[in-house]
Amino acid sequence: MKHKLSWCSIALCVLxxxxxxxxxxxxxxxDEAVLERVGVGAYYAEILEELGPPTKMSALPDGMVxxxxxxxxxxxxxxxxxxxxxxxxxxxxxASADADIETLVFVFDAQGRLSSADTEIWNTDAGAGMSLxxxxxxxxxxxxxxxxxxxxxxxxxxxxxxxxxxxxxxxxQSLETGLNGIQLTTSPEAVGQHALELGAE
Amino acid sequence: xxxxxxxxxxxSAVLLSSCTSYGSVDGVDNLWRxxxxxxxEKGVTTQSQVLDELGPPSQLINLQNQTVFYYLTENTTxxxxxxxxxxxxxxxxxYDRAIFFFDTEGVLQEYAFSKEEISR
Numbered sequence: 522m523k524h525k526l527s528w529c530s531i532a533l534c535v536l537x538x539x540x541x542x543x544x545x546x547x548x549x550x551x552d553e554a555v556l557e558r559v560g561v562g563a564y565y566a567e568i569l570e571e572l573g574p575p576t577k578m579s580a581l582p583d584g585m586v587x588x589x590x591x592x593x594x595x596x597x598x599x600x601x602x603x604x605x606x607x608x609x610x611x612x613x614x615x616a617s618a619d620a621d622i623e624t625l626v627f628v629f630d631a632q633g634r635l636s637s638a639d640t641e642i643w644n645t646d647a648g649a650g651m652s653l654x655x656x657x658x659x660x661x662x663x664x665x666x667x668x669x670x671x672x673x674x675x676x677x678x679x680x681x682x683x684x685x686x687x688x689x690x691x692x693x694q695s696l697e698t699g700l701n702g703i704q705l706t707t708s709p710e711a712v713g714q715h716a717l718e719l720g721a722e
Numbered sequence: 723x724x725x726x727x728x729x730x731x732x733x734s735a736v737l738l739s740s741c742t743s744y745g746s747v748d749g750v751d752n753l754w755r756x757x758x759x760x761x762x763e764k765g766v767t768t769q770s771q772v773l774d775e776l777g778p779p780s781q782l783i784n785l786q787n788q789t790v791f792y793y794l795t796e797n798t799t800x801x802x803x804x805x806x807x808x809x810x811x812x813x814x815x816x817y818d819r820a821i822f823f824f825d826t827e828g829v830l831q832e833y834a835f836s837k838e839e840i841s842r
Contacts (some may be wrong), residue, residue, distance in 0.1 A: 541809035547836055549816055569834035574792065574821035580785045598809075631786055 527537050541598040541614075542658055548591040550578060550622050552644040553640045568627050581628070584636070584699055589625040613615070618647035624705060734818075742802040752795040752840055754820040762822070767830040772822050777779065777799050779822075793820040797840045815842060 553674045568587060575587035596618040603611050622645060626640045750759060753776045761767075772791060773779075783790035800813035818840040823832040 540807075541811070543811045543813075545813040545815070547815040566832040566834075567820065569832060573834050573836040573838075574819035576817070578783065578790070578821075580783065585785055644822070648766075 525563075536628075540585070540600060542659050543596040543598070545594045545596075546591075547593070551589050551591050551625050551640075553623075553625065554636055556640060559635065559638070563636055565627075565633040565635070569633070573626070575627075584628065584630045584633070586629070587627040590705070591623040593621040595620075614652050614654060615649070616651070619646050619647040620647040622705075628661070653670060729783065730817050739803075741803065742798070745799040747840075748796040748798075749794045752775065752793070752818045752820070752842060753777065754793065754835055755791045755818070755839060755842055762830060762833055764830055769824050769828040769830075772830070776820070785823075787826055789824045789828070791822040791824070793819070828830070 552572065555568070559567050559571065565585075571587055576590045577588045579586050595618055598614050598616040599614045601615075602609055603613055623640075623642050623644070625638070625640045628636050630636045666669070740781055757775050762772070769789070771790070776791075776793060778790035780794040781790075781792040783792060795818040796815060797818070798813060798815045800811060802811040803809065817836060818838060819836045821834050822830060825831050
């Protein structure tokens with residue numbers, strides 16, 4: 522009987538604390554079928570006609586590259602009211618997030634002709650977090666900033682002056698200016714060009 | 723002990739629940755949705771005419787033998803439902819883009835607008 526009661530009280534604590542779901546869709550769905558309609562040698566204007574302007578683009582030494590991206594982030598939160606007189610006013614929340622990423626890449630030669638293209642769709646663990654809040658909250662507790670970074674970010678060029686020294690020194694090779702290449706939104710700092718900035722924080 | 727009536731519980735649940743809605747717009751004004759379709763003509767329109775119609779671009783990209791004007795408007799909208807026991811927030815970010823490619827003489831070679839349109 523005592524055992525049953527304790528399980529009931531735990532279940533009650535979870536139910537009373539509540540749960541939450543936060544969903545964010547960034548960029549809208551992509552049309553992968555375009556890869557069947559345009560082949561190698563297609564002029565870049567055909568891609569623009571099919572898909573509109575890319576999410577990101579960059580110059581390359583012998584041409585340019587377009588990337589189209591869509592990210593759908595789902596965060597689930599599970600709450601638990603803590604025991605005790607003070608605890609009943611405090612809610613412990615555990616949150617975890619997943620991201621569905623969709624990408625289309627087009628690489629063009631110096632004449633603007635398509636030299637290669639591909640698509641990729643994958644799901645990734647976007648992180649987890651915990652918090653203690655008063656009663657309830659619907660804020661995000663996972664760090665999904667890398668998925669949410671806006672293409673308008675490069676407009677904040679003035680902020681570059683306040684970045685850690687390693688990031689500022691690497692600024693001339695930035696992959697966000699459209700001059701030195703490009704990277705997927707989900708790329709971690711340990712890959713390629715940004716590896717120089719590891720330990721900057 | 724005084725009994726709590728179901729109607730009181732129901733009323734409390736309704737009063738304690740709430741909804742929220744928010745939105746934000748970032749980037750440049752998407753003036754390309756207002757400009758007449760024939761305002762931009764390949765091989766004729768110049769950089770200065772595009773600047774005159776749309777203002778400064780979000781990004782100006784230097785390719786080998788082309789200059790690119792990239793215009794971007796970002797619109798985020800979200801809705802939340804708060805029922806105390808179950809909360810839910812849905813947010814959606816959409817982009818309205820325009821891109822213009824110019825040759826070394828500053829004459830328009832190609833241009834395109836997003837399929838998705840953010841209403842002005």
